[in-house]
Amino acid sequence: MGEVSTPEEWQKPLPAIDDVNREFWAAAAEGRLLIQACPHCGHRQFYPRALCTACGDPPEWLECSGRGTVHTFTIIRQMAMRPFRDELPYVVAMVELEEGPRMMGNVTDCDPDTVRIGLPVEAHFVRAADDVGVPMWRPASG
Protein backbone atom coordinates (compact mmCIF):
# COMPACT_ATOMS: atom_id res chain seq x y z
CA MET A 1 0.00 0.00 0.00
CA GLY A 2 1.35 3.38 -0.96
CA GLU A 3 0.98 6.54 1.06
CA VAL A 4 -2.31 8.37 0.46
CA SER A 5 -2.59 12.10 1.10
CA THR A 6 -5.78 14.11 1.00
CA PRO A 7 -5.54 17.71 -0.20
CA GLU A 8 -7.94 20.39 1.05
CA GLU A 9 -9.15 20.95 -2.47
CA TRP A 10 -8.44 19.20 -5.80
CA GLN A 11 -8.73 21.58 -8.73
CA LYS A 12 -7.13 19.46 -11.44
CA PRO A 13 -9.16 17.41 -13.94
CA LEU A 14 -10.83 14.27 -12.58
CA PRO A 15 -11.83 11.11 -14.43
CA ALA A 16 -15.46 10.48 -15.31
CA ILE A 17 -16.06 7.14 -13.61
CA ASP A 18 -17.45 4.26 -15.67
CA ASP A 19 -17.63 0.47 -15.41
CA VAL A 20 -14.18 -0.05 -16.91
CA ASN A 21 -12.17 2.50 -14.94
CA ARG A 22 -14.01 2.43 -11.55
CA GLU A 23 -11.79 -0.15 -9.88
CA PHE A 24 -8.54 1.49 -10.95
CA TRP A 25 -9.38 4.91 -9.52
CA ALA A 26 -11.00 3.49 -6.38
CA ALA A 27 -7.98 1.29 -5.67
CA ALA A 28 -5.68 4.29 -6.05
CA ALA A 29 -7.78 6.12 -3.45
CA GLU A 30 -6.76 3.29 -1.08
CA GLY A 31 -3.09 3.41 -2.06
CA ARG A 32 -3.12 0.45 -4.47
CA LEU A 33 -1.90 0.66 -8.07
CA LEU A 34 -3.69 -1.58 -10.56
CA ILE A 35 -2.90 -2.51 -14.14
CA GLN A 36 -4.53 -5.21 -16.25
CA ALA A 37 -3.25 -8.68 -17.13
CA CYS A 38 -4.81 -11.12 -19.55
CA PRO A 39 -5.66 -14.56 -18.14
CA HIS A 40 -5.62 -15.96 -21.67
CA CYS A 41 -2.33 -14.68 -23.14
CA GLY A 42 -0.56 -13.05 -20.19
CA HIS A 43 -0.29 -9.61 -21.81
CA ARG A 44 -0.11 -6.71 -19.34
CA GLN A 45 -1.47 -3.29 -20.13
CA PHE A 46 -2.19 0.19 -18.89
CA TYR A 47 -4.60 2.11 -19.25
CA PRO A 48 -7.59 -0.06 -18.29
CA ARG A 49 -9.68 -1.25 -21.21
CA ALA A 50 -12.57 -3.63 -21.83
CA LEU A 51 -10.28 -5.92 -23.80
CA CYS A 52 -6.74 -7.26 -23.83
CA THR A 53 -5.08 -5.33 -26.67
CA ALA A 54 -2.97 -8.37 -27.58
CA CYS A 55 -5.61 -11.08 -27.97
CA GLY A 56 -8.98 -9.37 -27.48
CA ASP A 57 -10.06 -11.37 -24.42
CA PRO A 58 -11.41 -9.75 -21.24
CA PRO A 59 -8.48 -8.72 -18.98
CA GLU A 60 -8.23 -9.00 -15.18
CA TRP A 61 -6.73 -6.66 -12.58
CA LEU A 62 -3.17 -7.04 -11.36
CA GLU A 63 -1.93 -5.15 -8.30
CA CYS A 64 1.49 -3.59 -8.78
CA SER A 65 4.41 -3.03 -6.42
CA GLY A 66 4.31 0.71 -6.93
CA ARG A 67 7.95 0.72 -8.00
CA GLY A 68 9.25 1.86 -11.36
CA THR A 69 11.82 3.95 -13.19
CA VAL A 70 11.61 7.17 -15.18
CA HIS A 71 11.53 6.15 -18.86
CA THR A 72 11.41 9.73 -20.13
CA PHE A 73 10.27 13.07 -18.74
CA THR A 74 10.01 16.78 -19.23
CA ILE A 75 10.02 19.76 -16.92
CA ILE A 76 7.02 21.94 -17.69
CA ARG A 77 8.09 25.57 -17.39
CA GLN A 78 5.21 27.28 -19.20
CA MET A 79 1.55 26.39 -18.69
CA ALA A 80 -1.42 28.73 -18.82
CA MET A 81 -3.97 26.45 -17.16
CA ARG A 82 -4.77 26.71 -13.46
CA PRO A 83 -3.93 25.25 -11.07
CA PHE A 84 -0.89 23.85 -12.88
CA ARG A 85 0.55 27.26 -13.61
CA ASP A 86 0.80 27.93 -9.88
CA GLU A 87 3.04 24.85 -9.50
CA LEU A 88 5.62 25.65 -12.23
CA PRO A 89 8.13 24.21 -12.80
CA TYR A 90 6.99 20.60 -12.39
CA VAL A 91 7.94 17.21 -13.80
CA VAL A 92 5.76 15.14 -16.12
CA ALA A 93 7.24 11.69 -16.61
CA MET A 94 6.55 8.37 -18.24
CA VAL A 95 7.18 5.82 -15.52
CA GLU A 96 8.01 2.26 -16.51
CA LEU A 97 6.48 -0.01 -13.89
CA GLU A 98 8.36 -2.97 -12.47
CA GLU A 99 5.53 -5.05 -13.98
CA GLY A 100 6.21 -3.72 -17.51
CA PRO A 101 3.64 -1.19 -18.70
CA ARG A 102 4.29 2.56 -18.59
CA MET A 103 2.11 5.28 -17.16
CA MET A 104 2.24 9.06 -17.06
CA GLY A 105 2.66 10.84 -13.75
CA ASN A 106 4.25 13.72 -11.89
CA VAL A 107 7.52 13.19 -10.02
CA THR A 108 7.10 15.13 -6.80
CA ASP A 109 9.04 15.70 -3.56
CA CYS A 110 12.29 16.61 -5.33
CA ASP A 111 14.00 19.40 -7.22
CA PRO A 112 12.82 18.99 -10.86
CA ASP A 113 16.38 19.49 -12.08
CA THR A 114 17.51 16.32 -10.23
CA VAL A 115 15.16 14.03 -12.19
CA ARG A 116 16.95 11.79 -14.70
CA ILE A 117 15.94 9.02 -17.10
CA GLY A 118 16.43 5.77 -15.19
CA LEU A 119 15.67 7.32 -11.80
CA PRO A 120 13.99 4.74 -9.51
CA VAL A 121 10.65 6.06 -8.29
CA GLU A 122 7.87 4.86 -6.02
CA ALA A 123 4.18 5.57 -6.12
CA HIS A 124 2.22 7.70 -3.71
CA PHE A 125 -1.39 8.69 -4.09
CA VAL A 126 -3.51 11.80 -3.76
CA ARG A 127 -7.14 11.26 -2.83
CA ALA A 128 -8.80 13.71 -5.23
CA ALA A 129 -12.38 12.59 -4.54
CA ASP A 130 -14.05 9.81 -2.55
CA ASP A 131 -13.86 7.45 -5.52
CA VAL A 132 -10.66 8.76 -7.10
CA GLY A 133 -7.03 8.47 -6.08
CA VAL A 134 -4.43 9.94 -8.42
CA PRO A 135 -1.13 8.04 -8.61
CA MET A 136 1.97 10.22 -8.23
CA TRP A 137 5.66 9.37 -8.07
CA ARG A 138 8.66 10.40 -5.97
CA PRO A 139 12.30 9.30 -5.96
CA ALA A 140 12.50 5.83 -4.35
CA SER A 141 13.70 5.76 -0.75
CA GLY A 142 16.75 3.61 0.01
Place this chain on the structure above:
Amino acid sequence: MDRTPVIVGTGLSDYPKAPHLDGVQHHVQAMQRALADSGLEKSEIDGYVSAGGGGLMIDDAVTMAEYLRIDHHYIDGTMTGGSSFEFHVQHLAAAIREGLCDVALITYGSDQLSRMGRKLGTGGFQRPGSRVSGPIQYEAPYGNSLVGAYAMHAARHMHEFGTTPAQLAEIAVGVREYATLNPHAIYRDPITVDDVLNSRMIADPLHKLDCCAITDGGGAVLLTTADRAKDLRQPPVYVLGAAGAETHWNVSQQPDFTTCAGTTAGPIAFERAGLAPDGIDMLMFYDSFTITCLILLESLGFVPRGEGGPFVAEGNLKRGGRLPLNTDGGGLSSSHPGMRGIFLLIEATRQLRGQAGPAQVPDCRTAMCAGSGGWLSAIGVAILGAEHP
Protein backbone atom coordinates in the same frame (compact mmCIF):
# COMPACT_ATOMS: atom_id res chain seq x y z
CA MET B 1 -7.74 6.70 -70.16
CA ASP B 2 -4.83 7.65 -67.88
CA ARG B 3 -6.19 7.83 -64.33
CA THR B 4 -2.81 8.44 -62.66
CA PRO B 5 -3.62 10.80 -59.74
CA VAL B 6 -2.17 14.30 -60.03
CA ILE B 7 -2.27 17.57 -58.12
CA VAL B 8 -3.38 20.33 -60.50
CA GLY B 9 -4.29 23.21 -58.23
CA THR B 10 -3.25 24.65 -54.88
CA GLY B 11 -4.30 27.67 -52.89
CA LEU B 12 -3.23 29.35 -49.67
CA SER B 13 -5.50 31.73 -47.78
CA ASP B 14 -4.14 34.88 -46.16
CA TYR B 15 -1.55 34.22 -43.45
CA PRO B 16 0.14 34.40 -41.00
CA LYS B 17 -2.40 36.72 -39.30
CA ALA B 18 -5.79 37.27 -40.91
CA PRO B 19 -8.27 38.73 -38.42
CA HIS B 20 -10.60 39.54 -41.34
CA LEU B 21 -11.18 35.81 -41.97
CA ASP B 22 -12.85 33.18 -39.79
CA GLY B 23 -11.96 29.51 -40.11
CA VAL B 24 -14.57 28.72 -42.76
CA GLN B 25 -13.55 31.77 -44.79
CA HIS B 26 -10.01 30.38 -44.85
CA HIS B 27 -11.43 27.22 -46.48
CA VAL B 28 -13.34 29.37 -48.99
CA GLN B 29 -10.48 31.66 -49.94
CA ALA B 30 -8.06 28.76 -50.33
CA MET B 31 -10.55 26.92 -52.57
CA GLN B 32 -11.10 29.99 -54.73
CA ARG B 33 -7.35 30.39 -55.18
CA ALA B 34 -6.85 26.69 -55.96
CA LEU B 35 -9.56 26.82 -58.63
CA ALA B 36 -7.98 29.93 -60.19
CA ASP B 37 -4.56 28.26 -60.04
CA SER B 38 -5.81 25.13 -61.82
CA GLY B 39 -8.27 26.48 -64.36
CA LEU B 40 -10.90 23.99 -63.17
CA GLU B 41 -14.53 25.03 -62.68
CA LYS B 42 -16.07 24.56 -59.24
CA SER B 43 -18.89 22.53 -60.83
CA GLU B 44 -16.35 19.90 -61.93
CA ILE B 45 -15.52 18.92 -58.33
CA ASP B 46 -17.12 15.58 -57.50
CA GLY B 47 -15.01 14.51 -54.53
CA TYR B 48 -14.53 16.44 -51.29
CA VAL B 49 -12.32 16.05 -48.23
CA SER B 50 -12.00 18.02 -45.00
CA ALA B 51 -10.47 16.90 -41.73
CA GLY B 52 -12.17 19.75 -39.88
CA GLY B 53 -10.45 20.65 -36.65
CA GLY B 54 -9.82 24.22 -37.73
CA GLY B 55 -10.70 25.77 -34.41
CA LEU B 56 -13.93 27.32 -33.18
CA MET B 57 -15.79 26.97 -36.48
CA ILE B 58 -17.66 23.81 -37.48
CA ASP B 59 -15.75 22.68 -40.54
CA ASP B 60 -16.13 18.91 -40.74
CA ALA B 61 -16.45 17.32 -44.17
CA VAL B 62 -20.23 17.10 -44.43
CA THR B 63 -20.81 20.62 -43.11
CA MET B 64 -18.17 22.09 -45.40
CA ALA B 65 -19.44 20.15 -48.42
CA GLU B 66 -22.82 21.76 -47.78
CA TYR B 67 -21.42 25.24 -47.16
CA LEU B 68 -19.21 25.14 -50.26
CA ARG B 69 -22.03 23.29 -52.04
CA ILE B 70 -19.87 20.55 -53.50
CA ASP B 71 -22.11 18.02 -55.23
CA HIS B 72 -19.84 15.14 -54.42
CA HIS B 73 -20.20 11.43 -54.80
CA TYR B 74 -17.00 10.77 -52.86
CA ILE B 75 -16.37 12.20 -49.39
CA ASP B 76 -13.73 11.63 -46.72
CA GLY B 77 -13.46 13.19 -43.29
CA THR B 78 -10.40 11.33 -42.06
CA MET B 79 -8.96 13.24 -39.10
CA THR B 80 -5.51 12.21 -37.90
CA GLY B 81 -4.48 15.65 -36.69
CA GLY B 82 -1.83 17.51 -38.65
CA SER B 83 -1.09 14.54 -40.90
CA SER B 84 -4.71 14.24 -42.10
CA PHE B 85 -3.91 15.66 -45.51
CA GLU B 86 -1.27 13.06 -46.34
CA PHE B 87 -3.81 10.37 -45.42
CA HIS B 88 -6.27 12.21 -47.70
CA VAL B 89 -3.82 11.97 -50.59
CA GLN B 90 -3.46 8.23 -49.96
CA HIS B 91 -7.25 7.83 -50.06
CA LEU B 92 -7.81 10.15 -53.01
CA ALA B 93 -5.07 8.56 -55.10
CA ALA B 94 -6.90 5.24 -54.78
CA ALA B 95 -10.33 6.85 -55.33
CA ILE B 96 -9.20 8.65 -58.48
CA ARG B 97 -7.50 5.55 -59.90
CA GLU B 98 -10.62 3.51 -59.18
CA GLY B 99 -12.92 6.09 -60.77
CA LEU B 100 -14.82 6.91 -57.56
CA CYS B 101 -14.36 10.57 -58.43
CA ASP B 102 -12.67 12.60 -61.18
CA VAL B 103 -11.89 15.94 -59.54
CA ALA B 104 -11.34 16.08 -55.79
CA LEU B 105 -10.91 19.03 -53.47
CA ILE B 106 -9.21 19.07 -50.06
CA THR B 107 -9.66 22.19 -47.92
CA TYR B 108 -8.44 23.35 -44.54
CA GLY B 109 -8.83 26.60 -42.66
CA SER B 110 -8.03 27.90 -39.19
CA ASP B 111 -8.27 31.23 -37.41
CA GLN B 112 -6.27 29.89 -34.49
CA LEU B 113 -4.12 32.96 -33.88
CA SER B 114 -6.81 35.61 -34.33
CA ARG B 115 -9.50 33.81 -32.34
CA MET B 116 -7.66 31.74 -29.74
CA GLY B 117 -4.29 33.40 -29.29
CA ARG B 118 -1.13 31.45 -28.62
CA LYS B 119 -2.56 28.96 -26.11
CA LEU B 120 -2.29 25.85 -28.26
CA GLY B 121 1.07 24.62 -27.06
CA THR B 122 0.95 25.31 -23.36
CA GLY B 123 -2.68 26.13 -22.65
CA GLY B 124 -3.63 22.74 -21.29
CA PHE B 125 -6.39 20.54 -22.59
CA GLN B 126 -9.07 20.54 -19.91
CA ARG B 127 -10.80 23.00 -17.66
CA PRO B 128 -9.88 22.93 -13.97
CA GLY B 129 -12.00 20.52 -11.95
CA SER B 130 -13.68 19.07 -15.03
CA ARG B 131 -14.48 15.35 -15.35
CA VAL B 132 -12.61 13.77 -18.22
CA SER B 133 -13.65 10.70 -20.24
CA GLY B 134 -11.59 8.50 -22.49
CA PRO B 135 -7.88 7.71 -22.47
CA ILE B 136 -6.88 11.32 -21.78
CA GLN B 137 -8.20 10.87 -18.20
CA TYR B 138 -4.93 9.04 -17.45
CA GLU B 139 -2.91 12.11 -18.49
CA ALA B 140 -5.13 15.06 -17.60
CA PRO B 141 -4.36 15.16 -13.85
CA TYR B 142 -0.66 15.71 -14.52
CA GLY B 143 -0.64 19.01 -16.42
CA ASN B 144 1.32 17.95 -19.47
CA SER B 145 1.38 20.33 -22.44
CA LEU B 146 1.56 19.68 -26.16
CA VAL B 147 5.16 20.90 -26.06
CA GLY B 148 5.82 18.57 -23.13
CA ALA B 149 4.63 15.55 -25.12
CA TYR B 150 7.21 16.21 -27.82
CA ALA B 151 9.81 17.14 -25.22
CA MET B 152 9.53 13.63 -23.77
CA HIS B 153 10.47 12.28 -27.21
CA ALA B 154 13.46 14.63 -27.40
CA ALA B 155 14.65 13.68 -23.90
CA ARG B 156 14.54 9.96 -24.68
CA HIS B 157 16.24 10.43 -28.06
CA MET B 158 19.04 12.39 -26.37
CA HIS B 159 19.34 9.70 -23.67
CA GLU B 160 19.59 6.78 -26.11
CA PHE B 161 21.61 8.31 -28.92
CA GLY B 162 23.44 11.32 -27.50
CA THR B 163 21.50 13.74 -29.67
CA THR B 164 22.21 17.29 -28.51
CA PRO B 165 20.09 20.43 -28.16
CA ALA B 166 22.48 22.13 -30.61
CA GLN B 167 21.80 19.46 -33.23
CA LEU B 168 18.05 19.99 -32.87
CA ALA B 169 18.61 23.74 -33.07
CA GLU B 170 20.24 23.31 -36.49
CA ILE B 171 16.83 22.26 -37.82
CA ALA B 172 15.23 25.50 -36.63
CA VAL B 173 18.13 27.54 -38.06
CA GLY B 174 17.88 25.90 -41.49
CA VAL B 175 14.11 26.28 -41.74
CA ARG B 176 14.40 29.93 -40.64
CA GLU B 177 16.81 30.61 -43.51
CA TYR B 178 14.05 29.58 -45.92
CA ALA B 179 11.55 31.74 -44.02
CA THR B 180 13.69 34.78 -44.79
CA LEU B 181 12.79 34.12 -48.46
CA ASN B 182 9.02 33.95 -47.81
CA PRO B 183 7.47 37.43 -47.52
CA HIS B 184 4.44 35.94 -45.71
CA ALA B 185 6.39 33.99 -43.06
CA ILE B 186 5.61 35.06 -39.51
CA TYR B 187 9.30 34.99 -38.44
CA ARG B 188 11.78 36.27 -41.03
CA ASP B 189 14.93 37.30 -39.18
CA PRO B 190 17.82 34.84 -39.49
CA ILE B 191 18.69 32.96 -36.30
CA THR B 192 21.71 31.05 -35.01
CA VAL B 193 22.08 27.88 -32.97
CA ASP B 194 22.88 30.08 -29.96
CA ASP B 195 19.66 32.02 -30.49
CA VAL B 196 17.73 28.76 -30.21
CA LEU B 197 19.68 27.54 -27.19
CA ASN B 198 19.32 30.91 -25.45
CA SER B 199 15.58 31.15 -26.07
CA ARG B 200 13.30 30.43 -23.12
CA MET B 201 12.91 26.81 -22.07
CA ILE B 202 9.25 25.81 -22.53
CA ALA B 203 9.44 22.12 -21.62
CA ASP B 204 12.92 20.62 -21.17
CA PRO B 205 14.74 20.05 -23.48
CA LEU B 206 12.66 22.10 -25.96
CA HIS B 207 13.24 25.85 -26.14
CA LYS B 208 10.86 28.40 -27.56
CA LEU B 209 12.67 28.33 -30.92
CA ASP B 210 12.38 24.54 -31.07
CA CYS B 211 8.60 25.08 -31.23
CA CYS B 212 6.42 25.99 -34.19
CA ALA B 213 4.65 29.30 -34.58
CA ILE B 214 0.94 29.77 -34.02
CA THR B 215 -0.75 31.49 -36.95
CA ASP B 216 -3.93 31.73 -38.99
CA GLY B 217 -4.09 30.10 -42.38
CA GLY B 218 -5.77 27.70 -44.75
CA GLY B 219 -5.04 25.67 -47.82
CA ALA B 220 -6.72 23.85 -50.67
CA VAL B 221 -5.51 21.15 -53.04
CA LEU B 222 -7.23 19.93 -56.21
CA LEU B 223 -6.51 16.46 -57.54
CA THR B 224 -7.65 14.83 -60.76
CA THR B 225 -6.48 12.33 -63.38
CA ALA B 226 -3.43 12.77 -65.59
CA ASP B 227 -5.87 12.77 -68.54
CA ARG B 228 -7.96 15.66 -67.20
CA ALA B 229 -4.77 17.56 -66.32
CA LYS B 230 -3.63 17.77 -69.93
CA ASP B 231 -5.45 21.00 -70.82
CA LEU B 232 -5.27 22.62 -67.39
CA ARG B 233 -3.25 25.66 -66.42
CA GLN B 234 -0.42 24.11 -64.40
CA PRO B 235 2.04 21.29 -65.00
CA PRO B 236 0.65 18.28 -63.10
CA VAL B 237 2.37 16.99 -60.00
CA TYR B 238 2.10 13.22 -59.75
CA VAL B 239 1.19 11.27 -56.64
CA LEU B 240 3.87 8.59 -56.79
CA GLY B 241 3.08 6.83 -53.54
CA ALA B 242 1.24 7.56 -50.31
CA ALA B 243 0.79 5.65 -47.06
CA GLY B 244 -0.15 6.17 -43.45
CA ALA B 245 0.19 4.32 -40.15
CA GLU B 246 -0.51 4.82 -36.44
CA THR B 247 1.26 3.50 -33.34
CA HIS B 248 -0.85 5.29 -30.72
CA TRP B 249 -2.90 8.44 -30.30
CA ASN B 250 -2.38 9.75 -26.76
CA VAL B 251 1.27 10.30 -25.99
CA SER B 252 1.34 8.05 -22.93
CA GLN B 253 0.64 5.11 -25.26
CA GLN B 254 3.69 5.85 -27.43
CA PRO B 255 5.44 2.46 -27.59
CA ASP B 256 8.85 3.97 -28.40
CA PHE B 257 9.68 7.61 -27.70
CA THR B 258 12.58 7.62 -30.18
CA THR B 259 10.66 6.75 -33.35
CA CYS B 260 7.23 6.79 -34.95
CA ALA B 261 4.95 5.04 -37.44
CA GLY B 262 7.07 6.39 -40.27
CA THR B 263 8.88 3.06 -39.99
CA THR B 264 5.68 1.44 -41.33
CA ALA B 265 4.35 4.15 -43.63
CA GLY B 266 7.69 5.07 -45.21
CA PRO B 267 8.57 1.71 -46.78
CA ILE B 268 5.02 1.31 -48.13
CA ALA B 269 5.10 4.75 -49.77
CA PHE B 270 8.60 4.19 -51.18
CA GLU B 271 7.59 0.81 -52.61
CA ARG B 272 4.52 2.27 -54.29
CA ALA B 273 6.65 5.08 -55.74
CA GLY B 274 9.40 2.70 -56.84
CA LEU B 275 11.88 4.91 -55.04
CA ALA B 276 14.29 4.78 -52.11
CA PRO B 277 15.28 7.63 -49.78
CA ASP B 278 18.24 8.53 -52.03
CA GLY B 279 15.76 9.24 -54.84
CA ILE B 280 14.10 12.12 -52.98
CA ASP B 281 15.18 15.68 -53.84
CA MET B 282 13.54 17.68 -51.05
CA LEU B 283 11.61 17.19 -47.83
CA MET B 284 8.42 18.75 -46.55
CA PHE B 285 8.24 17.47 -42.97
CA TYR B 286 5.79 18.38 -40.25
CA ASP B 287 7.96 20.62 -38.10
CA SER B 288 5.70 21.12 -35.10
CA PHE B 289 8.96 20.89 -33.17
CA THR B 290 12.56 20.34 -34.17
CA ILE B 291 12.45 16.82 -32.69
CA THR B 292 9.48 15.95 -34.94
CA CYS B 293 11.67 16.42 -38.02
CA LEU B 294 14.55 14.43 -36.57
CA ILE B 295 12.34 11.45 -35.72
CA LEU B 296 10.58 11.59 -39.10
CA LEU B 297 13.96 11.70 -40.85
CA GLU B 298 15.18 8.57 -39.08
CA SER B 299 11.91 6.64 -39.15
CA LEU B 300 11.49 7.18 -42.89
CA GLY B 301 14.95 5.80 -43.57
CA PHE B 302 16.84 8.91 -44.70
CA VAL B 303 19.42 8.23 -42.03
CA PRO B 304 19.96 5.23 -39.72
CA ARG B 305 18.22 5.30 -36.38
CA GLY B 306 20.01 7.48 -33.86
CA GLU B 307 22.21 9.16 -36.45
CA GLY B 308 19.86 12.03 -37.25
CA GLY B 309 21.61 14.53 -34.99
CA PRO B 310 25.05 14.43 -36.70
CA PHE B 311 23.35 14.30 -40.14
CA VAL B 312 21.46 17.49 -39.38
CA ALA B 313 24.54 19.19 -37.91
CA GLU B 314 26.39 18.55 -41.20
CA GLY B 315 23.91 20.90 -42.88
CA ASN B 316 22.20 18.30 -45.06
CA LEU B 317 18.72 19.76 -44.50
CA LYS B 318 19.67 23.37 -45.15
CA ARG B 319 19.42 25.49 -48.28
CA GLY B 320 22.06 24.12 -50.65
CA GLY B 321 22.25 20.83 -48.70
CA ARG B 322 21.57 17.33 -49.97
CA LEU B 323 17.93 17.27 -48.69
CA PRO B 324 16.51 20.78 -48.31
CA LEU B 325 13.79 20.84 -45.65
CA ASN B 326 10.66 23.01 -45.49
CA THR B 327 11.42 25.56 -48.16
CA ASP B 328 8.41 27.73 -47.26
CA GLY B 329 9.83 28.37 -43.80
CA GLY B 330 7.86 25.53 -42.24
CA GLY B 331 5.72 25.54 -39.15
CA LEU B 332 8.74 26.64 -37.16
CA SER B 333 8.99 30.00 -38.91
CA SER B 334 6.27 30.51 -41.56
CA SER B 335 2.84 29.27 -40.54
CA HIS B 336 1.22 26.77 -38.21
CA PRO B 337 -2.54 27.26 -37.82
CA GLY B 338 -2.94 23.97 -35.92
CA MET B 339 -2.87 21.29 -38.63
CA ARG B 340 -0.09 22.02 -41.05
CA GLY B 341 -0.14 18.93 -43.25
CA ILE B 342 -1.86 20.56 -46.23
CA PHE B 343 0.92 23.12 -46.55
CA LEU B 344 3.43 20.31 -47.02
CA LEU B 345 1.56 19.28 -50.19
CA ILE B 346 1.21 22.85 -51.42
CA GLU B 347 4.87 23.77 -51.01
CA ALA B 348 6.08 20.47 -52.51
CA THR B 349 3.84 21.17 -55.51
CA ARG B 350 5.33 24.65 -55.87
CA GLN B 351 8.83 23.14 -55.85
CA LEU B 352 7.98 20.38 -58.34
CA ARG B 353 6.44 22.93 -60.72
CA GLY B 354 9.64 24.95 -60.50
CA GLN B 355 7.75 27.98 -59.16
CA ALA B 356 9.53 28.47 -55.84
CA GLY B 357 11.52 31.56 -56.81
CA PRO B 358 14.56 32.19 -54.60
CA ALA B 359 13.65 29.12 -52.50
CA GLN B 360 13.66 26.83 -55.54
CA VAL B 361 15.53 23.55 -54.99
CA PRO B 362 17.64 23.07 -58.15
CA ASP B 363 16.42 20.29 -60.45
CA CYS B 364 13.67 19.25 -58.04
CA ARG B 365 11.96 16.14 -59.46
CA THR B 366 10.71 14.36 -56.32
CA ALA B 367 9.53 15.48 -52.89
CA MET B 368 8.45 13.68 -49.76
CA CYS B 369 5.68 15.13 -47.63
CA ALA B 370 5.56 13.58 -44.15
CA GLY B 371 2.90 14.64 -41.69
CA SER B 372 2.84 13.88 -37.99
CA GLY B 373 -0.58 13.88 -36.34
CA GLY B 374 -1.18 13.95 -32.63
CA TRP B 375 2.01 13.31 -30.66
CA LEU B 376 4.12 11.57 -33.35
CA SER B 377 1.07 9.30 -33.40
CA ALA B 378 -0.43 9.04 -36.90
CA ILE B 379 2.17 9.45 -39.63
CA GLY B 380 1.07 10.17 -43.19
CA VAL B 381 3.50 10.13 -46.10
CA ALA B 382 3.02 11.30 -49.69
CA ILE B 383 5.76 11.11 -52.31
CA LEU B 384 5.14 13.55 -55.16
CA GLY B 385 6.95 13.85 -58.47
CA ALA B 386 7.31 16.13 -61.47
CA GLU B 387 7.35 13.29 -63.98
CA HIS B 388 4.79 10.69 -64.98
CA PRO B 389 5.61 7.46 -63.16
